[in-house]
Amino acid sequence: MKKSLLCSLVLLMVLIASCDSDTGTLGISTTPTGDSLTIRTAIYEATSRSVLVDSVLGKTSTVYFGRYTDPETKSLFTSDFITQFNCVEGGDAFPPADSIKGDSAQRLELRLFFTSYYGAGDNTMQLEVWPLERTLTEGTSYYTNLNPADYLADDAQPIARKTYTALDYTLADDVLSDEDHYHNVCIPLPTQMGTDIIRHYRQHPEHFSGATSFIENVCKGFYIKCTSGDGTVLCIDHVSLHVCFNMARTDSTFTTQFMGSQEVLQVNSFENQGLEPLVADNTCTWLKTPAGIFTEVTLPIDEITQNEKDTINSAKIIFNRYNNVSPDGDPFSAPTRLLLIRKSKAHEFFETNQTPDGYTAFLNSQKKDSSSSDINLSKFNQYVFDNIARLIVTCASERNHWKGEGSFEEANPDWNKVLLIPVTVTTDNSGSIVTLRHDFSLSSARLKGGIDPIEIRIITSAFK
Numbered sequence: 001m002k003k004s005l006l007c008s009l010v011l012l013m014v015l016i017a018s019c020d021s022d023t024g025t026l027g028i029s030t031t032p033t034g035d036s037l038t039i040r041t042a043i044y045e046a047t048s049r050s051v052l053v054d055s056v057l058g059k060t061s062t063v064y065f066g067r068y069t070d071p072e073t074k075s076l077f078t079s080d081f082i083t084q085f086n087c088v089e090g091g092d093a094f095p096p097a098d099s100i101k102g103d104s105a106q107r108l109e110l111r112l113f114f115t116s117y118y119g120a121g122d123n124t125m126q127l128e129v130w131p132l133e134r135t136l137t138e139g140t141s142y143y144t145n146l147n148p149a150d151y152l153a154d155d156a157q158p159i160a161r162k163t164y165t166a167l168d169y170t171l172a173d174d175v176l177s178d179e180d181h182y183h184n185v186c187i188p189l190p191t192q193m194g195t196d197i198i199r200h201y202r203q204h205p206e207h208f209s210g211a212t213s214f215i216e217n218v219c220k221g222f223y224i225k226c227t228s229g230d231g232t233v234l235c236i237d238h239v240s241l242h243v244c245f246n247m248a249r250t251d252s253t254f255t256t257q258f259m260g261s262q263e264v265l266q267v268n269s270f271e272n273q274g275l276e277p278l279v280a281d282n283t284c285t286w287l288k289t290p291a292g293i294f295t296e297v298t299l300p301i302d303e304i305t306q307n308e309k310d311t312i313n314s315a316k317i318i319f320n321r322y323n324n325v326s327p328d329g330d331p332f333s334a335p336t337r338l339l340l341i342r343k344s345k346a347h348e349f350f351e352t353n354q355t356p357d358g359y360t361a362f363l364n365s366q367k368k369d370s371s372s373s374d375i376n377l378s379k380f381n382q383y384v385f386d387n388i389a390r391l392i393v394t395c396a397s398e399r400n401h402w403k404g405e406g407s408f409e410e411a412n413p414d415w416n417k418v419l420l421i422p423v424t425v426t427t428d429n430s431g432s433i434v435t436l437r438h439d440f441s442l443s444s445a446r447l448k449g450g451i452d453p454i455e456i457r458i459i460t461s462a463f464k
Contacts, residue, residue, distance in 0.1 A: 036463070036464055037461055037462070037463055037464075038461065038462050038463075038464050039313075039459065039460070039461050040310070040459070040460050040461075040462075041457065041458070041459050042457075042458050042460070043455050043456070043457055043458070044300045044303055044304050044455070044456045044458060045300060045453035045454065045455060045456070046297050046298060046299050046300055046317065046453065046454045046455075046456055047297070047298045047449075047453060047454070048285045048295055048296060048297045048298070048447070048449035048450065048454055049282070049285060049295070049296050049449070049450065050278060050279045050281070050285045050286045050293050050294075050295060050296075050450075051279070051293065051294050051295070051296045051419075052275060052276070052279050052292075052293060053291050053292060053293060053294050054145050054291070055143040055144045055145035055146075055270070055291055056143065056144055056290065056291045056350070056438040057141060057142075057143055057144075057347075057350045057351060057437075057438060058142045058143055058144050058146065058267045058268055059350070059437050059438075060268065060437060060438075060440050062235050062236065062237065062440065063081050063083070063235075063236040063239065063266050063268060064079045064081075064233055064234070064235060064236070064268055064270075064290065064440055065079055065080065065081055065112065065127075065224065065226060065233065065234045065236055066078075066079060066117075066118075066119070066125060066226055066229075066232045066233035066234055067079075067125070067226050067229060067230050067231070067232070067233070068118055068119055068230065068231060068232065068233045068442060069230055069231070070331075070332060070442075070444060071326040071330065071331060072324055072325065072326040072331045072332065072444060073274070073275075073278055073288075073444065074274055075272060075273060075274035075275050075278070075288070075292070076230075076272070076273040076274055077233070077270070077271070077272055077273075077290075077292075077442065078226055078270070078271045078273075079226065079233060079268055079269065079270050079271075079290075080148060080223065080224060080225045080226055080268070080269045081223075081224055081236075081266060081267060081268045081269060082132065082136065082146070082148055082151060082221060082222070082223050082224075082265075082266065082267050082269070083221055083222060083224065083239045083260040083265075083266045084132075084135065084136060084211075084215050084219075084220070084221035084260065084266070085211075085214065085215070085219055085221060085239075085240075085241050085258040085259060085260050086211040086214070086259050086260070087208050087209070087210060087211055087213075087214035087218075087258055093201055093208045093256055093258075094198060094201050094243075094256055095247075095254065097202055098248065099247055099248050099249070100198065100245050100246070100247065100248060100254075101245070101246040101247060101248045101251065102246070103198060103199065103202070104194075104195040104198065104199075104245065105191055105192075105193075105194030105195045105197070105198055105243055105244060105245050106191070106194075106244050106245050106246055106253065107188065107191060107194065107242070107244040108188070108189040108190065108191055108193050108194030108197075108241070108242070108243055108244070109186055109187065109188055109189065109241075109242040109244065110129060110160070110186075110187040110189055110222065110224075110240075110241055110242075111184045111185070111186050111187070111239070111240050111242060112184055112185040112187070112224075112234060112236050112239055113182055113183070113184045113236065113237050113238050113239070113240070114166075114183055114184065114234045114235050114236045114237055115182070115183065115235070115237060116235045117166045117232060117233060117234045117235055118232065118233040118235070118442050119166070119231040119232040119233060120166070120231055120232060121165060121166045121167035121232075122165050122166075122167060122169065123166070123229065123230075123231040123232045124163060124164075124165060124229055125163070125164055125165065125166075125226065125228065125229030125232050126161065126162065126163050126164075126226075126227045126228035127161070127162050127164065127185075127187070127224055127225060127226055127227060128158035128160065128161050128162075128224075128225045128227050129159055129160040129161075129162075129187060129189065129222050129223070129224055129225075130148070130152055130156055130157075130158050130159065130222060130223040130224075130225065131152075131153075131156065131159055131220070131221075131222060131223075132151050132152065132220040132221045132222060132223060133151065133152055133153035133156065133220065134150070134151045134152075134220070135151070135215055135216065135220045135221065136151070136221070136265040136267065138212075138265065141351050142265070142267045144267075144268050144269060144270040144290070144291045145269070145270070145291075146267055146268075146269045147269070148223045148225070148269055151223065152223065158225075159189060159190055159193070160187055160188060160189050160190070161227075162185070162187045162188075164185045165232075166183070166185075166232050166234060167183065168183070168185075185234070194243045194244070194245075197218060197219065197243055198243065198245065200217075200218055204217065214258070219241070219258070233442060235441075238259060238260060239259075239260035239266070240257045240258065240259050240260065241257065241258040241259075241260075242255050242256070242257055243255065243256045243257075243258075268290075268440070270290055270291045272288070272291065272292045275288065275292055275293055278293060279293060281450065282450040282451050283450050283451060283452075284322065284446050284447060284448065284449055284450050284452075285446075285448075285449035285450055286444070286445070286446055286447070287334075287335060287338075287420060287422055287443070287444065287445040287447065288443075288444050289335060289422045289439045289440065289441060289442065289443045289444075290438065290439065290440040290441065290442070291438070291440075294419045294420060294421055295319075295419070295420040295447060295449065296343065296417055296418070296419055296420075297340075297417065297418050297419075297420065297449075297454065298416055298417050299391075299392065299395065299417070299418065299456070300416075300456070301392060301395045301396050301399065301415075301416045302399075302416075304392055304396075304456070304458055305392070305396040307460075307462070309462050309463075310460040310461070310462045311460060311461050311462065312389045312392055312393060312458060312459075312460055313389065313459045313460060313461055314387050314389055314457075314458070314459040315387060315388045315389040315391075315392050315456055315457070315458050315459075316384070316385065316386055316387060316388075316456070316457045317340075317385050317388060317454065317455070317456045317457075318382050318383070318385070318454075318455070319338075319382065319384075319420065319447050319448065319449070319454065320381060320382055320447065320448040321334060321377070321381045321382065321383065321445050321446065321447055321448075322381070322446045322447070322448070323381065324444060324445070324446070331444065332442050332443050332444040333443055333444075334377065334443060334444065334445040335422035335423075335439050335441075335443040335445060336374060336377060337363060337364060337422065337423050337424065337425050337439070338363070338364045338383050338420050338421065338422055338423070339356070339361060339362070339363060339419075339420070339421045339422075339423045339436070340361070340362045340363075340364070340385055340388065340391075340418050340419070340420055341360060341361040341362075341418060341419055341421065342360045342361070342391070342395075342414075342417070342418055343414040343417040343418060343419050344412075344414045344415070344417075345360050345361065346419055346421065349361060350437070350438065353435070353436075354436075355433045355436055356433070356436075358390055359390045359391060359394050360391060360394060362385050362388055362391070363423075363425065364376070364383045364384055364385055365384045365385065365386045383420070383447075391418070395415060395416055398412075398415060399415060399416075420447075421438070422438070422439035422443060422445075423436055423437060423438060423439050424436070424437055424438075424439050424440075424441075
């Protein structure tokens, strides 16, 4: 046994001694002498600047409502929204007429349900509710610079006003602390409107056969406007219209609900004030959501591709983030997912529900630790894009194709520009992207850029 072990050790030492410890030619040893491969590493510099964004596509499953001053930048964000309501198909919105006491409503309520919010739970805010005169159009792409006045009657007046706090302190403490309690703001509307809805149902039940007929004939929807207060933004999961009435036999209250949901249109109207000084600051660049500031990057395509014989194998770009500093309160958190996309393709990307293709659009790389947080961002304060080589090749190919067709750069000023856009990503169980949308949360990040160039590390290869 010992002799066998000794022989094995001797054989292993012989094999090790016969191996060449110099691995400098690893991977090209079979290349013919006349076609040796040269690999080069080079660093190029990109430039960047902040760009003001007046609006983004309004697709979101969450409605944001309220007003908040960023403690770090002093910029003011205000969000209102328009909502329409769905009527479940089937035509049974209300019980039989003879079962309703008096055939009239006892209350009509609009409820805004939410599980989270920004700011203080006891901060006093005020809102108004306005009835829509004109409806949103299904299939239309609505942006967050929507003007709600376009959907109101010329002589419109609010039908309700409400002073509220995010947390309803009229409830018992154990209710407020209950994780199963669904927080909501209840807004009383004119009771006569509820009675009109019930009586409309008796005369025209066919108008309650689905969302389209209900919106066109019964209730076009509402504009909910933030009118006063600062320091609270609700993240609303859904909105519902409650028609409450008494039952004839039991005199108990029954409620019919019409839901605002993804099946009907809900559109935010955002306004950001005070962002211009951030955009003008050339010592850095900014990312501000929602619909505030993107970072634009100009890639040095000409310099990188000046040697046409080189093959670009890898192109890594890293955006370093400065820590948020706020002397007057907790700063906004930084966005976690960034989309790097060609500037000329950005609108089409979101409107047609595209996903990153590895040629014109990329998501920042994430390295997760045991707690599932992104090490790149949490530990190193970096947004990393490991390989945008195909993007550089795509831009260069486009430039080469149009060379000689007049002034290419004048006709295509954004050919070598990309945007950094904060996004939210939804994946399935296998990790495949289901939806990718603009980030509507309140977030902020200050990046190295402006007068400080951003490095792109390039690895190329060429036969010689």
